[in-house]
Structure formats: structure tokens, C-alpha cells
Amino acid sequence: MSTTNIPNAAAPTAWQRARIFSRRIFGDMGSLGYFLRLVVLLVFALYFGLPLLWLLLAPSKDQFAINSINPLAFGNWATVLKSWSNINLYSNGEIWLWFRNSVLYAVSSLAIGLAIGVPAGYILAVARFPGRVLLLWLTLITMLLPPSAMVLPLFLELNLVHLVNTMWAVILPASFFPFGVYLAYVYYSSNLPADLIDAARVDGCSELDLFRHVALPLAKPLLGLLAFISFNANWNNFFGPYVLLNNDKLFNLPVGLQTMIAGTSAIRPGFNTTPGLLKFQQADAAMAGLVMILPVVIVFLLSQRYVVSGAFTGSVKG
Amino acid sequence: MTSRIVKASPPRFPRKWRQYLSAYLFILPYFLFMLAFGIGPGLYAFLISFAKFKMGIPQYFAAGLNNYIGVFKDYRFLFTIGNILKFLVVSVPLGIALVVLIALLLHMRPGRFASILRTVYFIPGAVTGPALLLLAIFMFSPAMSPFGPLLRAMGYPSFDSLIAPARLPVIFTVIGFFSGAGMWIVIQYGALQGVSTEVLEAAKIDGCNAWQQALYIKFPLIRPYIIYQFILIFAGNVQLFVEPQLMGTTWIAANVPQQWSPNQLAYSFAFDIGNFGMAAAMSLLMLIVGLGAAYFVIRWTGFFDIKA
Numbered sequence: 001m002s003t004t005n006i007p008n009a010a011a012p013t014a015w016q017r018a019r020i021f022s023r024r025i026f027g028d029m030g031s032l033g034y035f036l037r038l039v040v041l042l043v044f045a046l047y048f049g050l051p052l053l054w055l056l057l058a059p060s061k062d063q064f065a066i067n068s069i070n071p072l073a074f075g076n077w078a079t080v081l082k083s084w085s086n087i088n089l090y091s092n093g094e095i096w097l098w099f100r101n102s103v104l105y106a107v108s109s110l111a112i113g114l115a116i117g118v119p120a121g122y123i124l125a126v127a128r129f130p131g132r133v134l135l136l137w138l139t140l141i142t143m144l145l146p147p148s149a150m151v152l153p154l155f156l157e158l159n160l161v162h163l164v165n166t167m168w169a170v171i172l173p174a175s176f177f178p179f180g181v182y183l184a185y186v187y188y189s190s191n192l193p194a195d196l197i198d199a200a201r202v203d204g205c206s207e208l209d210l211f212r213h214v215a216l217p218l219a220k221p222l223l224g225l226l227a228f229i230s231f232n233a234n235w236n237n238f239f240g241p242y243v244l245l246n247n248d249k250l251f252n253l254p255v256g257l258q259t260m261i262a263g264t265s266a267i268r269p270g271f272n273t274t275p276g277l278l279k280f281q282q283a284d285a286a287m288a289g290l291v292m293i294l295p296v297v298i299v300f301l302l303s304q305r306y307v308v309s310g311a312f313t314g315s316v317k318g
Numbered sequence: 319m320t321s322r323i324v325k326a327s328p329p330r331f332p333r334k335w336r337q338y339l340s341a342y343l344f345i346l347p348y349f350l351f352m353l354a355f356g357i358g359p360g361l362y363a364f365l366i367s368f369a370k371f372k373m374g375i376p377q378y379f380a381a382g383l384n385n386y387i388g389v390f391k392d393y394r395f396l397f398t399i400g401n402i403l404k405f406l407v408v409s410v411p412l413g414i415a416l417v418v419l420i421a422l423l424l425h426m427r428p429g430r431f432a433s434i435l436r437t438v439y440f441i442p443g444a445v446t447g448p449a450l451l452l453l454a455i456f457m458f459s460p461a462m463s464p465f466g467p468l469l470r471a472m473g474y475p476s477f478d479s480l481i482a483p484a485r486l487p488v489i490f491t492v493i494g495f496f497s498g499a500g501m502w503i504v505i506q507y508g509a510l511q512g513v514s515t516e517v518l519e520a521a522k523i524d525g526c527n528a529w530q531q532a533l534y535i536k537f538p539l540i541r542p543y544i545i546y547q548f549i550l551i552f553a554g555n556v557q558l559f560v561e562p563q564l565m566g567t568t569w570i571a572a573n574v575p576q577q578w579s580p581n582q583l584a585y586s587f588a589f590d591i592g593n594f595g596m597a598a599a600m601s602l603l604m605l606i607v608g609l610g611a612a613y614f615v616i617r618w619t620g621f622f623d624i625k626a
Contacts, residue, residue: 027427028527037423041435044420048496049438050464051457052445058456071464120348127341135345140616141609142356152588153363154355154598176355181348207340232501238447238560243585254447258564261452282456289449290362296444304437 017139055293059083066282075283083287092262095291097249098256103295104172105241105252106234113177113230121184122215126197127207136185139217143178151243159242169244170252174234180226187222188215224306231299255294261285360605367599371592375516383554385595389587389603392596398580401486405579409555414547417499418540421506422532436507441498453563454493481565481573488560490585498554502547509543510536549615557581580604 012020026034054196061075062082069075087095124136154173158164163172192215200210238254245251248259324407369462370380389395420439424432445453459477461465473478481489513536521531559581566582578599588597 028522029426029529030527033529037426041420041423044416045435048500049440051453051496052441054456054464055453058462067461071462071466116347116351119344123341123344127337127344129338133343135349138352138357142352150355151358152584152594152601153359153366155588156366156594156598157354157359157362173355176351178352178356183582207337207344211344211521227601232443236446243589254449257452258448260446282462285452286456289445291450292449293444297441300440300444301437 025315027062047249048172055286055289061283062127063281063283079283080287083281083283086281086284087260087288087291090250094248095256095260097268097286098251098253099291101167101250102235102252102254105167105174106231108171109174109177109234110227112171112175113180114226116175117177117180117226118219118223119211121181122188122211123207124181124185125188126192126194126215128218139178139181139185142176143182151239154240155243164244165247167250170237170241170250171174173240174237177226177230180230183226184219184222187219191218221306224303228299228303228306230295235296257288257292260288261290357469358483363418363598363602363605366595367602369595371594376594380390383593385570385599386603388593388596389504389599392583394577394583398577398583401578402558402580404487405490405558406552406555408487409494409553410548412491413495413499413502414494414544417502417506418537419549420499421510421540422536424503424507425536426528426532436504442496443498443500446497446562447560447569450493450497451561454496454561455565456565458489459589478573482574483573486578490558493561494555499553502551505547506540506543509540513539545615549612552611556604556608559585 022031025037030035046310050072057072057074058066060077060080060083061069061073061077065075065079117119124132124139150173155164158169163169196214196268197210200214205213237252238258241252242258248256251259365378366376367385368381368383369376369378371377372383424436455477457463457465458469458480460469460475463469467477469480517535518531521535526534558579562578563582563585564572566576566578577586581604584597584600584604587593587600
């Protein structure tokens with residue numbers, strides 16, 4: 001675009017050519033600004049990226065190599081296989097039971113949460129009824145209460161109805177998803193024309209028909225974003241299961257990983273090694289960590305399109 | 319049509335009520351969950367904070383204000399409150415400023431490079447809880463960390479020389495930002511995508527360069543999202559638990575006091591000494607702090623503009 005500024009009478013001088021070239025590379029940031037931006041972004045890329053790269057490589061290094069060779073070097077495949085079999089040996093492959101539990105808990109909470117949350121957010125956006133403003137305020141307030149603050153009262157409440165130490169103790173509280181309701185409310189408020197709704201109502205369209213034929217087809221990016229946020233939060237839920245479950249067969253991965261590593265020398269050689277337990281090492285701990293985070297990475301890569309350009313986009317008004 | 323309008327007058331109220339009814343049906347399941355898992359536990363905690371526990375059985379109202387007095391008198395109360403204040407003062411402003419800076423820098427020139435970086439920043443969000451702490455401990459051990467040379471240059475030749483009580487607020491900030499920032503970078507970037515291109519084009523024509531656009535146009539327009547981030551980050555960080563808990567007691571007994579954060583203290587009241595009343599009182603005090611801050615910010619900024 002800046003090439004059109006060349007005076008067409010004479011050939012550009014060297015100085016002009018240099019300026020044109022620099023504008024093409026640096027845009028309107030200026031060369032100093034260009035490099036400043038690059039340096040800052042790359043420094044953060046190292047901060048966020050190096051630990052993950054290290055974690056990916058760590059299972060390939062035995063106890064000696066992990067502490068001596070270059071942190072970002074690859075060890076060997078034999079150690080990768082050994083770490084893999086070590087985490088599988090722990091309590092006869094209990095890690096896969098936890099993995100299954102994690103999937104079950106995360107997907108169930110996600111499904112229930114969206115099934116009750118999206119209609120609620122929708123109706124809060126399109127209908128006027130007594131108690132609506134109160135419900136919106138309660139949604140905001142409960143959204144601000146992080147789950148961890150509710151865990152102790154929740155424990156006592158679930159204890160009253162004898163649900164502690166069952167899978168429902170994890171699934172049901174996590175299905176309450178006010179953040180999703182609020183996002184759905186914002187999304188429908190800004191993306192669903194009120195005239196359209198009114199017209200459909202006058203034509204005798206029931207609220208249920210409206211939701212099914214107008215609101216749901218519009219909700220794809222919203223559902224993608226909400227599914228991702230909810231899955232991520234549920235998959236990583238630690239404090240809830242940590243307090244509400246004490247049967248290791250019911251643990252999810254985060255709590256399982258915690259117990260797997262406690263009482264071994266996986267983190268600190270020589271510390272607190274419980275005799276008789278499998279000798280867990282740093283490479284094995286890293287492998288277990290990888291098993292835990294890979295599904296989230298995959299879900300992110302699959303839903304990235306929605307996460308990045310999803311429901312947040314429509315709601316900033318200039 | 320006309321006949322319907324004429325006939326509409328008498329049954330007007332029933333129809334309105336029918337609309338209310340269908341709205342309530344849409345909202346009912348959510349409302350029940352809200353009662354059971356949002357408002358219920360909060361109110362129950364309030365009730366229990368006045369209860370005395372004998373052999374795990376609550377005697378409601380038997381304790382009066384004793385649980386609250388017990389919490390205030392506990393020798394760790396002021397210590398943990400002080401710790402969390404230091405952590406908040408470091409983590410909240412720094413976290414927000416850096417996230418907004420990164421989002422603005424990325425958005426200056428969207429493209430393949432920016433979108434690869436955004437993914438790199440985001441993926442650590444998959445690492446939380448125990449996995450995050452595990453990774454953090456490795457990263458803070460100079461012998462095996464890729465940041466080893468940096469740590470040694472800063473004068474920390476070993477894990478134990480680095481982990482000291484005075485540095486914990488910064489250390490927990492570095493750990494939390496690693497995992498939490500990506501999500502917010504993506505959200506702020508999404509907000510920037512919503513800034514009207516016409517406005518930006520107009521500014522460009524008026525001679526506004528990329529830096530001026532970021533500072534004078536984009537930054538003010540994403541202000542609501544920054545406030546939103548503030549509220550959620552504050553409410554979340556007040557509840558710090560996993561990092562000090564695993565680092566201090568469960569895993570490696572590093573140089574971290576057993577009860578460093580208020581949430582740990584509440585947990586200890588409940589499960590170390592079985593006093594759920596004091597635990598509830600402590601949790602409620604923390605809730606009030608989080609809610610108070612949120613309320614203040616909401617009122618002050620006019621955020622959460624609910625259309626009545």
C-alpha cells in the first residue's frame with residue numbers, strides 16, 4: 001500500500017527505497033518499536049514455552065541425566081518406555097481409572113451445565129419477567145465465589161444428603177456454571193435482535209420453538225467457547241474432589257496425581273520415601289504430568305477457533 | 319389478525335402469565351442448581367459458623383460468636399491475612415498489566431506469528447493444580463531447569479536458596495501467571511478483535527501509528543474486560559490454596575509455613591482439628607473480602623450493565 005506513494009516522475013532514490021522497504025517490514029510501528037515488540041513477545045514465549053518443552057523431554061531422561069545433561073536435550077527412548085511402564089505399574093494402572101473418572105466427571109458436568117445454563121442465559125436475555133434482575137445479580141455474585149470457597153460448606157451440605165464420596169459430589173456442584181449463564185446472557189443480548197423475537201412471538205411461536213429454531217442455531221460459537229471453558233475447569237478441578245472424595249477409586253487425575261507423587265522421591269530424591277512403595281522418579285512424575293495435560297491441549301487445539309473469535313467478540317461496543 | 323386483536327383484550331393477563339410461566343420453566347433447572355450449589359452452601363456456612371461441633375455433630379447456634387472470636391484470636395490469622403495481601407498486591411496489578419500488554423502487542427500485527435505465539439502462551443493453561451506445582455518445582459531447581467543459568471546468575475544456586483518465605487508472594491505470582499495468563503490473553507485479544515475496524519482505519523488516516531492506536535483507542539475500548547479480569551482474578555487469588563499446600567506440607571516440605579494462606583487455615587480448622595464452625599467462619603470472612611472488592615469495583619465502574 002505504501003508503494004503507491006512513490007513519485008512517478010523520477011526513479012526513487014536509494015534513501016526513498018530504504019524508507020519504502022522499512023515501512024513494508026515495520027509497518028507503522030517504527031523500527032525501534034518493531035524490535036521492542038518482538039523482544040517482549042519472544043521473552044514471554046520462552047517463559048511460557050520452555051517449561052512445556054522441558055516437560056515433554058523429561059520422561060526420556062533417567063535420574064542421572066535429568067540432573068546433569070542439557071535441560072533441553074533428549075535422553076533416550078528406553079527411559080521413555082520405562083517411565084511409561086512405571087506410571088502404569090502404580091496400583092495396577094490406577095492412573096487410567098483416574099483418567100476415565102476425569103473424562104466422566106468433566107464431560108458430565110459440561111453436558112449438564114450447558115443443558116441448564118444456555119436456556120437460562122437465553123431467557124434472561126430475551127424475556128421480561130418478575131425476578132429477572134434479581135436472578136442476574138445472583139448469577140454475578142455466585143460467579144464471583146470461586147468454587148474453592150464453597151468447598152467446605154459444600155462438604156457439610158453433601159454430607160447431610162450422604163453424597164460425599166460418590167461421583168455426584170464432583171459432578172453436580174461443577175454443573176452449576178454461572179459464568180456460562182452470564183456469557184450466554186451477554187451473547188444473546190447482543191446477537192439476537194429483539195424485533196425478531198417479538199415478531200416470532202406475535203406469529204404464535206412458542207418460547208420452546210423460538211429457542212430450538214432461532215436461538216440454538218445461533219449459538220454455535222457460544223457453545224464452543226463454553227464447552228472449552230467448562231471442560232478446562234472441570235478437568236483441572238482439584239480442591240473439590242480433594243475434599244469431597246476419599247476413595248482412591250473415585251479420584252480424578254489431579255487428585256490421583258497428587259497422591260501418586262506424595263510419599264515418593266519423585267520430586268526430591270531421598271525425601272520422605274515410604275518403604276515398600278514403587279520407586280517413583282522425576283521422569284515418571286513428568287510422564288504422569290504429561291498424561292494429565294495432553295487432553296486439555298488437544299481440546300484447546302480443536303476448539304481454538306471458537307475460543308479465540310467466539311462469544312467475546314460481539315460484545316465490545318465502540 | 320384483526321379478529322385476534324379484538325379478542326385479545328379479555329385474556330390479556332392469562333397470556334402474560336403464560337409467558338412468565340414459560341420463562342420460569344426455562345430458568346427453573348438453573349435456579350435449582352443455584353440454590354443447591356451456590357446460595358445454599360453459602361447460607362449453610364453462615365448457619366454453621368454459629369454452631370458448635372461435638373463428635374462431628376453440629377449443635378446449631380450453640381457457639382454464638384465464639385467461632386469468629388476463635389478465628390480472630392488464632393495466632394496464624396494475621397499472618398495468613400498478611401501473606402495473602404502481599405500476594406494480591408503483587409499478583410493482581412502485575413498479572414493484569416502484563417496480560418493487557420501482551421494482548422495489545424499481539425494485536426498490533428495479527429498474522430501467523432501472532433497466532434502461533436498466542437497458542438504458545440495459552441497452552442500452559444492446561445497445567446494447573448498438582449501438575450502445575452510439579453512443573454514449578456522442577457523449574458525452580460537449577461540443576462534440571464532450563465532457567466538454571468538465569469537462577470544461578472540471580473544468586474540462587476539451589477531450590478532451597480530460592481524458596482524463602484519473603485519471596486513466596488512473587489514465586490506464587492510467577493507460577494500462577496504461567497498457568498492463568500493465557501486464558502486472559504485470549505479473552506483480551508478476543509475483545510480487541512471486537513474493536514471496530516472503521517475506527518482504527520479512520521485513526522490511521524489521521525496519522526495515528528500502531529502504538530498510538532493501542533494506547534488511545536484499543537486500550538480504552540477493552541476497559542470493561544480489564545475490570546472483569548480484575549474482579550475474577552482478585553476473587554480467585556484470595557482463595558490461594560493448592561500451591562502453598564502442596565509445596566509446604568504434602569509434597570516436599572519446602573521452606574513454606576504449614577498454613578501460609580487463609581484458605582489453608584480454614585482447611586486446617588476443618589480437617590486437622592475438626593472444627594467446622596471455625597472453618598466456616600474463616601471461609602465466610604474470605605468470601606466477604608472477595609465480594610466486597612467485587613461490589614466496590616462494580617459500583618465504581620458501572621460494569622455489569624444489566625438491562626432492566
